[in-house]
Amino acid sequence: MDRRQFIKAAGATVAAGTALASVAIAEEAAPQEYEIAETLQADMVVVGGGGGGIGAAAQAVENGLNVIILEKTGFIGGTCSRAHGIFAVESSIQKEAGVTTTREELFTKCMDYHHWLADTDVTMTLFKKSAETIDWMIDKGVTFSGVERSGDSERTWHNPVSSVGDALAVLEAYAEENGAIFLTETPAVDLIMEDGKVAAVIAHRLEDDAYIKVEAPVCLLASGGFICSREMVEKYTPFKFDNFFNLGSVGRDGDGINMGLKAGAQLHGMSALMLAGGTIESVAMSDQIRMGFGRSPILWLNEKGKRFADETTYGNFTFSGHIMCLQDQVYSLMDDKALQYFIENGAAFNHGKFENARQELAEFANTPEHPDVFQADTLEELAELMGLDPATVVESITAYNTYCDEGLDKDYGKTNWLWKLETPPYYAARLKSAVYTSVGGLKINGKAEVLDAEKNPIPGLYAAGGDAGGLYGDSYDVIICAGSQVGATVNFGRIAADQAVIYLGK
Numbered sequence: 001m002d003r004r005q006f007i008k009a010a011g012a013t014v015a016a017g018t019a020l021a022s023v024a025i026a027e028e029a030a031p032q033e034y035e036i037a038e039t040l041q042a043d044m045v046v047v048g049g050g051g052g053g054i055g056a057a058a059q060a061v062e063n064g065l066n067v068i069i070l071e072k073t074g075f076i077g078g079t080c081s082r083a084h085g086i087f088a089v090e091s092s093i094q095k096e097a098g099v100t101t102t103r104e105e106l107f108t109k110c111m112d113y114h115h116w117l118a119d120t121d122v123t124m125t126l127f128k129k130s131a132e133t134i135d136w137m138i139d140k141g142v143t144f145s146g147v148e149r150s151g152d153s154e155r156t157w158h159n160p161v162s163s164v165g166d167a168l169a170v171l172e173a174y175a176e177e178n179g180a181i182f183l184t185e186t187p188a189v190d191l192i193m194e195d196g197k198v199a200a201v202i203a204h205r206l207e208d209d210a211y212i213k214v215e216a217p218v219c220l221l222a223s224g225g226f227i228c229s230r231e232m233v234e235k236y237t238p239f240k241f242d243n244f245f246n247l248g249s250v251g252r253d254g255d256g257i258n259m260g261l262k263a264g265a266q267l268h269g270m271s272a273l274m275l276a277g278g279t280i281e282s283v284a285m286s287d288q289i290r291m292g293f294g295r296s297p298i299l300w301l302n303e304k305g306k307r308f309a310d311e312t313t314y315g316n317f318t319f320s321g322h323i324m325c326l327q328d329q330v331y332s333l334m335d336d337k338a339l340q341y342f343i344e345n346g347a348a349f350n351h352g353k354f355e356n357a358r359q360e361l362a363e364f365a366n367t368p369e370h371p372d373v374f375q376a377d378t379l380e381e382l383a384e385l386m387g388l389d390p391a392t393v394v395e396s397i398t399a400y401n402t403y404c405d406e407g408l409d410k411d412y413g414k415t416n417w418l419w420k421l422e423t424p425p426y427y428a429a430r431l432k433s434a435v436y437t438s439v440g441g442l443k444i445n446g447k448a449e450v451l452d453a454e455k456n457p458i459p460g461l462y463a464a465g466g467d468a469g470g471l472y473g474d475s476y477d478v479i480i481c482a483g484s485q486v487g488a489t490v491n492f493g494r495i496a497a498d499q500a501v502i503y504l505g506k
């Protein structure tokens with residue numbers, strides 16, 4: 001295995017010696033030479049050890065394939081391990097719970113939501129495969145606590161007992177016990193094509209700063225999309241990279257997508273991000289302050305001290321994510337009366353009790369450790385603390401208070417949660433849109449095959465999860481098919497492993 005060879009390939013940049021090498025955006029790539037320290041062989045090589053990679057690995061070993069999974073970081077599970085639930089429709093768990101939603105009714109709703117910009121083949125394939133995947137996961141040892149709604153969505157969100165991370169650990173263990181090889185800290189840096197077909201993947205083994213070559217006729221790109229790449233976010237989406245912060249794992253630099261592009265693939269739905277409006281960057285996810293401010297539709301101001309939306313858009317956190325992310329700064333404001341209400345009744349939109357908030361607020365206000373929550377006895381003082389022009393803030397709040405009296409927001413049409421700010425002290429939190437993942441990527445079909453510019457499959461090349469597009473139009477769907485991203489990730493990973501068997505003639 002220590003045969004050394006040089007490989008010359010177009011289109012990769014390698015940051016040797018760095019922990020997280022990444023593949024350059026395709027059209028800017030220059031030819032690269034690698035000194036290969038070791039060559040491995042497999043039926044299938046997977047780029048990325050997250051949800052898609054693990055799902056594919058478990059299915060591949062079940063299908064009798066030799067599979068090698070390359071993972072950039074030291075951790076198997078990726079962002080998928082942070083998720084809560086996986087989409088399925090017509091599942092055994094739904095039937096037990098009395099959920100009667102059918103694939104067909106969901107399909108039309110879903111396609112309407114995406115203005116028929118989603119790929120019909122990809123969407124219906126997910127819907128048809130999803131129920132069997134739940135049973136397959138149960139068969140492998142995953143236990144589910146049930147099926148839930150996310151906010152107002154359909155009941156499609158299948159929640160493993162503790163987390164999706166634990167469910168993935170079960171699948172990973174199954175894959176490893178049956179021969180799958182997971183190589184951590186070994187980022188894939190280049191895809192080698194020969195005669196238009198997948199031939200190998202070059203990876204950078206960080207441990208000894210060496211390049212390895214995995215020869216395999218089948219490659220699944222499952223590197224989690226491009227949300228960590230400023231360049232790609234600002235090239236492909238309408239959002240500024242600095243206007244959100246990342247709730248998921250690092251290292252999702254668009255490597256898989258750039259490898260696919262280099263092989264001639266086309267893209268689908270790159271502008272859509274899975275955003276969540278209204279979180280406080282400096283406060284832990286589960287903190288009551290974050291829940292209370294982030295998820296209470298009282299009053300939002302932007303960096304100019306002006307309102308910009310009906311705050312009840314929070315009901316669809318993708319949409320509130322969009323509008324918040326298009327501001328350069330967002331503040332959520334409330335008065336003491338509102339605060340007392342939330343202490344008593346919990347945050348809006350059923351995301352947990354807003355308990356202990358007062359005490360936490362007192363601790364947060366104006367301390368250097370927590371620079372994002374403010375408290376003051378007058379609106380002018382509050383504006384000063386927020387770094388905004390007091391006159392503009394007072395003008396915005398005065399107009400808003402008038403709309404509250406009249407029962408109609410004449411700027412943005414808000415009709416609920418019209419609560420005046422009139423009882424001091426006043427509170428404000430600096431919010432940022434949080435991002436889970438990018439959801440557009442390489443155009444695939446229902447077989448997870450990556451398609452070229454003429455919509456023909458690129459032989460041997462597959463994509464799943466954040467590296468694949470097709471399931472969304474311009475917006476992530478949190479309102480109809482809850483859990484769709486993990487659903488797509490695991491299902492298309494499995495589908496790729498099934499298709500590999502056919503492609504290899506095994």
Ligand SMILES: Cc1cc2nc3c(=O)[nH]c(=O)nc-3n(C[C@H](O)[C@H](O)[C@H](O)COP(=O)(O)OP(=O)(O)OC[C@H]3O[C@@H](n4cnc5c(N)ncnc54)[C@H](O)[C@@H]3O)c2cc1C
Nearest residue numbers: 048050052072078079080084085188224465466483485486
């Ligand atoms: C807090 C949170 C909660 C979420 N909850 C849900 C939910 O409940 N339901 C839902 O549907 N979705 C949810 N999501 C989104 C979902 O988790 C992801 O979109 C999904 O996991 C994508 O899976 P993936 O396999 O494509 O990527 P990942 O799971 O992120 O895996 C990609 C892997 O590829 C690795 N990688 C990157 N580049 C390379 C390279 N060059 N070589 C080798 N490896 C590489 C990465 O390090 C990573 O480990 C949530 C996301 C977050 C952050």
